[in-house]
Amino acid sequence: MKCTQAFLGAIIGHAHASVFLPGIPTVPFQSNKTENFTIASVKSIIVDTRFADLVDKNGQTLIPPSLFAFAVVFANDLHDVFNISAEVSNGTSCSMSSIFLTIGVADEYIDAGGRQTSEGYSLEVSPSCTIITGASPLGAWWGTRSILQQAILSLADSGSASVPTGSGLDVPGWSTRGMMLDAGRHYYPPGFLTELCSYMSFFKQNTLHLHLSDNLYNNPNYTIDQSLELYARFRLWSEESAVAGLNLFANESYDRLTFDEIQSSCASRGITVVPEIEAPGHALVIAQWKPQLGLDGDISLLNISHPGTIPTMKDIWATFLPWFHTKVVSIGADEYTGPEADYNTFVNVMNSFIGTTSGKSIHNSTWTNVHPNVSVQHWEYFEDNPFYDYILNNYSVVNSNDDFYIVNKYAPPGGYLNTINLTKTFHGSPDGEYWRPNIFDQRNVTNNPPASNAYVLGSIVPLWNDYGYNATVYSEAYYAWREGIPALADKQWGGNLSEASFTSAFDVLHPHVPGQNLDRVIPSLSDTIVNYTLAEPTGLVAGAIADASGNSYTAYTDCVEFEATPGTPALSISGGCSVSTPLESKGRNYTLTVSLRIDSLEAPNNATLISGRDSVLMLTPNITMFAGGNHFRLNATVPQTEWFELKLIGRGNRTFAAVNNGEEMEFLAKMGINGVYFHWAEIALEAPLRIVGGRGIGWTGSFGGMSLTSIA
Numbered sequence: 001m002k003c004t005q006a007f008l009g010a011i012i013g014h015a016h017a018s019v020f021l022p023g024i025p026t027v028p029f030q031s032n033k034t035e036n037f038t039i040a041s042v043k044s045i046i047v048d049t050r051f052a053d054l055v056d057k058n059g060q061t062l063i064p065p066s067l068f069a070f071a072v073v074f075a076n077d078l079h080d081v082f083n084i085s086a087e088v089s090n091g092t093s094c095s096m097s098s099i100f101l102t103i104g105v106a107d108e109y110i111d112a113g114g115r116q117t118s119e120g121y122s123l124e125v126s127p128s129c130t131i132i133t134g135a136s137p138l139g140a141w142w143g144t145r146s147i148l149q150q151a152i153l154s155l156a157d158s159g160s161a162s163v164p165t166g167s168g169l170d171v172p173g174w175s176t177r178g179m180m181l182d183a184g185r186h187y188y189p190p191g192f193l194t195e196l197c198s199y200m201s202f203f204k205q206n207t208l209h210l211h212l213s214d215n216l217y218n219n220p221n222y223t224i225d226q227s228l229e230l231y232a233r234f235r236l237w238s239e240e241s242a243v244a245g246l247n248l249f250a251n252e253s254y255d256r257l258t259f260d261e262i263q264s265s266c267a268s269r270g271i272t273v274v275p276e277i278e279a280p281g282h283a284l285v286i287a288q289w290k291p292q293l294g295l296d297g298d299i300s301l302l303n304i305s306h307p308g309t310i311p312t313m314k315d316i317w318a319t320f321l322p323w324f325h326t327k328v329v330s331i332g333a334d335e336y337t338g339p340e341a342d343y344n345t346f347v348n349v350m351n352s353f354i355g356t357t358s359g360k361s362i363h364n365s366t367w368t369n370v371h372p373n374v375s376v377q378h379w380e381y382f383e384d385n386p387f388y389d390y391i392l393n394n395y396s397v398v399n400s401n402d403d404f405y406i407v408n409k410y411a412p413p414g415g416y417l418n419t420i421n422l423t424k425t426f427h428g429s430p431d432g433e434y435w436r437p438n439i440f441d442q443r444n445v446t447n448n449p450p451a452s453n454a455y456v457l458g459s460i461v462p463l464w465n466d467y468g469y470n471a472t473v474y475s476e477a478y479y480a481w482r483e484g485i486p487a488l489a490d491k492q493w494g495g496n497l498s499e500a501s502f503t504s505a506f507d508v509l510h511p512h513v514p515g516q517n518l519d520r521v522i523p524s525l526s527d528t529i530v531n532y533t534l535a536e537p538t539g540l541v542a543g544a545i546a547d548a549s550g551n552s553y554t555a556y557t558d559c560v561e562f563e564a565t566p567g568t569p570a571l572s573i574s575g576g577c578s579v580s581t582p583l584e585s586k587g588r589n590y591t592l593t594v595s596l597r598i599d600s601l602e603a604p605n606n607a608t609l610i611s612g613r614d615s616v617l618m619l620t621p622n623i624t625m626f627a628g629g630n631h632f633r634l635n636a637t638v639p640q641t642e643w644f645e646l647k648l649i650g651r652g653n654r655t656f657a658a659v660n661n662g663e664e665m666e667f668l669a670k671m672g673i674n675g676v677y678f679h680w681a682e683i684a685l686e687a688p689l690r691i692v693g694g695r696g697i698g699w700t701g702s703f704g705g706m707s708l709t710s711i712a
């Protein structure tokens with residue numbers, strides 16, 4: 001049966017649940033199609049006074065926003081997307097041209113497994129007012145996403161941002177809906193994580209599982225010393241003496257304040273960050289700290305029998321548990337090949353320790369005699385069978401089956417993909433119909449519990465960085481998921497978007513997802529985004545460099561102007577002066593063209609030409625891009641003491657440069673782990689735009705102009 005949500009509707013007895021608005025996810029809604037509620041006319045968002053302070057205590061987060069707080073974020077979104085200034089106030093009813101947020105009767109909202117859910121909501125849309133009734137503030141928040149999406153879709157459709165009159169009741173099928181990011185083998189800056197949360201939230205996902213510790217593959221051929229040198233990271237930074245020495249990399253870690261900010265920013269949009277500290281497998285970082293705890297033969301596994309191991313893990317959890325504002329944490333506990341009895345001891349001891357110290361429950365990943373309050377995350381069929389091993393033994397399971405694995409830049413053909421396979425979301429049920437979180441096995445129906453099985457908690461889809469820190473830049477994790485997040489989100493919720501409707505809805509919605517600019521889009525009137533020519537009539541006036549594109553992205557400089565040739569003005573880049581633009585970074589696709597002359601290269605291995613938010617164009621002395629903490633070098637440099645034009649081209653997932661309109665040369669990531677698994681791979685680098693010049697750049701010379709287009 002195609003309409004799982006209609007099926008859910010049938011279970012819970014909503015006669016009109018079989019009609020949907022085409023959002024991502026779809027929204028069950030019965031419209032009389034006679035009139036519209038016009039978003040442009042919205043003057044206020046009124047929060048039901050009785051519930052303004054209410055928070056949802058049933059979700060996973062321990063820092064749930066109040067209904068009023070969600071309303072404020074919604075108002076900001078309306079402003080960002082539609083340029084509407086709606087006042088947020090408290091009140092008792094819906095008034096003319098307002099959106100009223102209130103709270104309903106919780107037991108009306110029942111999910112696929114027959115469980116009451118705080119995430120449901122109802123819409124009541126009349127021509128003058130829209131009422132969003134949440135089962136909780138979080139439910140109401142998801143309702144605001146529906147209104148926002150419908151308004152964006154109708155604007156594209158009819159030129160007027162509106163929602164059809166009518167009513168609907170919407171409930172997520174499953175309570176765990178989200179993604180897992182491997183931040184252990186690759187650092188991601190806090191801003192990337194919070195933008196990712198905004199992106200996920202727009203499509204009603206609610207969980208960002210952060211894998212916070214891991215190591216590259218500990219090749220059995222390594223000596224102990226090589227293993228001790230292998231890339232292994234623990235991303236939380238604490239000054240507590242109990243963990244002194246565990247993390248040696250403060251500047252690629254999250255301290256408590258930063259981690260708090262990530263969690264609260266994500267929570268403000270209904271996303272819970274579920275942290276994972278991985279042990280007893282993938283735990284090389286712990287053995288690098290305390291080598292005596294490593295298992296003989298593979299020190300990336302902990303020796304649980306060593307008297308120091310459990311106390312060490314307890315010290316780590318005792319230090320960091322108070323940081324985590326979530327009811328559920330992940331203790332990793334996958335891919336451990338040490339003794340099974342030890343493994344079970346580990347999981348049960350950690351469970352009771354975490355349970356008794358903090359009232360949190362845990363997710364782990366592979367097993368047998370484990371306490372039933374431990375929920376399991378299923379990854380791969382060669383490890384376990386989630387239905388037979390867990391669900392039929394009354395364990396709750398999160399579906400992370402490898403159908404949707406991303407392994408960034410994985411090479412072997414037929415292996416893991418670099419983007420989510422959308423076919424598997426739209427046709428991933430054994431009968432070819434929509435995939436759902438209860439579909440663990442996309443081929444064999446016998447392995448799947450029905451959607452109504454309450455032991456299926458939901459789905460978390462992972463991205464792994466097996467190739468480590470230097471294989472990708474941050475945004476490549478986003479691009480791997482760009483279409484996948486919304487496609488999965490529809491099915492994780494229980495939505496019914498067809499593959500054809502998905503593409504059209506996505507194309508319309510995507511440019512307006514609030515709270516993020518992961519694509520690094522720069523608004524522009526035409527393909528030319530900026531053009532600093534220095535020449536009349538736009539030229540230089542009192543340090544302001546006009547932008548000939550028409551977008552008015554005026555740059556400023558304190559550099560001295562001179563004539564490079566009669567009638568051709570240029571700026572002298574020396575003495576720490578600079579040209580700074582109001583722009584930061586441009587994502588796919590772009591061509592950045594800059595006219596420069598290098599007179600003296602004071603730091604031949606480290607000269608900065610242009611810096612931006614996500615990347616730096618450098619000479620080392622080869623033409624180099626520095627991004628995501630790594631250098632990507634070409635086999636070429638630029639001429640000295642003569643003018644040259646350098647083009648940087650971001651074309652799809654590849655990046656090129658050309659000097660004086662010569663041959664395009666491609667930046668590549670050199671893949672591999674200490675010489676094994678070597679291959680070259682594409683790299684998608686954002687264009688740096690913020691500043692040319694400044695102190696300590698390592699060169700002096702001249703600047704003759706710069707332009708950026710969205711053509712590649």
Ligand SMILES: *[C@@H]1O[C@H](CO)[C@@H](O)[C@H](O)[C@H]1NC(C)=O
Pocket residue numbers: 052053068088089090
């Ligand atoms: C509305 O009520 C909430 C909760 O009592 C309060 O925090 C907020 O300041 C009030 N807002 C306005 C605009 O009165």
Ligand SMILES: *[C@@H]1O[C@H](CO)[C@@H](O)[C@H](O)[C@H]1NC(C)=O
Pocket residue numbers: 032033034035124125126127165166167
């Ligand atoms: C359409 O439905 C809305 C919401 O239920 C209601 O306010 C409106 O009066 C209805 N219009 C007609 C013509 O039935």
Ligand SMILES: *[C@@H]1O[C@H](CO)[C@@H](O)[C@H](O)[C@H]1NC(C)=O
Pocket residue numbers: 034035036154155157158160162164
């Ligand atoms: C309501 O909006 C829809 C879609 O945006 C549009 O096609 C329709 O004409 C509108 N109806 C009215 C009565 O304005």
Ligand SMILES: *[C@@H]1O[C@H](CO)[C@@H](O)[C@H](O)[C@H]1NC(C)=O
Pocket residue numbers: 219220221676
């Ligand atoms: C270990 O070294 C042997 C001999 O050089 C080689 O054949 C094998 O592929 C290596 N194993 C791995 C996992 O790299």
Ligand SMILES: *[C@@H]1O[C@H](CO)[C@@H](O)[C@H](O)[C@H]1NC(C)=O
Pocket residue numbers: 332333334343344345346347348364365366367368369370371374376377378
């Ligand atoms: C979770 O821990 C239990 C308890 O040891 C273990 O039996 C089970 O295999 C683990 N599950 C996963 C998925 O690791």
Ligand SMILES: *[C@@H]1O[C@H](CO)[C@@H](O)[C@H](O)[C@H]1NC(C)=O
Pocket residue numbers: 417421422423424
């Ligand atoms: C995507 O999934 C479908 C369905 O399982 C499969 O037929 C197809 O080969 C997959 N695509 C890729 C590129 O692996």
Ligand SMILES: *[C@@H]1O[C@H](CO)[C@@H](O)[C@H](O)[C@H]1NC(C)=O
Pocket residue numbers: 385444445446447
């Ligand atoms: C389908 O799964 C069942 C239960 O795990 C198993 O017994 C059966 O062999 C599987 N069928 C195929 C064709 O793999």
Ligand SMILES: *[C@@H]1O[C@H](CO)[C@@H](O)[C@H](O)[C@H]1NC(C)=O
Pocket residue numbers: 528531532533548707708709
């Ligand atoms: C920038 O302006 C100059 C001078 O008008 C023009 O020659 C050049 O084509 C423009 N560049 C772009 C990318 O529009």
Ligand SMILES: *[C@@H]1O[C@H](CO)[C@@H](O)[C@H](O)[C@H]1NC(C)=O
Pocket residue numbers: 622633634635636637
């Ligand atoms: C720099 O470019 C030269 C050719 O100009 C090449 O021989 C050299 O290998 C490059 N160096 C690096 C580190 O890529």
Ligand SMILES: *[C@@H]1O[C@H](CO)[C@@H](O)[C@H](O)[C@H]1NC(C)=O
Pocket residue numbers: 588589651652712
């Ligand atoms: C960038 O260009 C590629 C073709 O080179 C195209 O497939 C892709 O859709 C473009 N991306 C964007 C964001 O426009």
Ligand SMILES: *[C@@H]1O[C@H](CO)[C@@H](O)[C@H](O)[C@H]1NC(C)=O
Pocket residue numbers: 216231468469470471670671672673674675
């Ligand atoms: C990337 O990291 C791996 C693992 O540490 C290392 O073997 C490789 O040489 C690095 N690549 C580059 C280009 O530095």
Ligand SMILES: *[C@@H]1O[C@H](CO)[C@@H](O)[C@H](O)[C@H]1NC(C)=O
Pocket residue numbers: 606608696697698
């Ligand atoms: C390279 O120069 C930058 C300043 O532009 C400086 O911050 C950085 O430390 C330098 N790196 C090295 C390796 O010297």
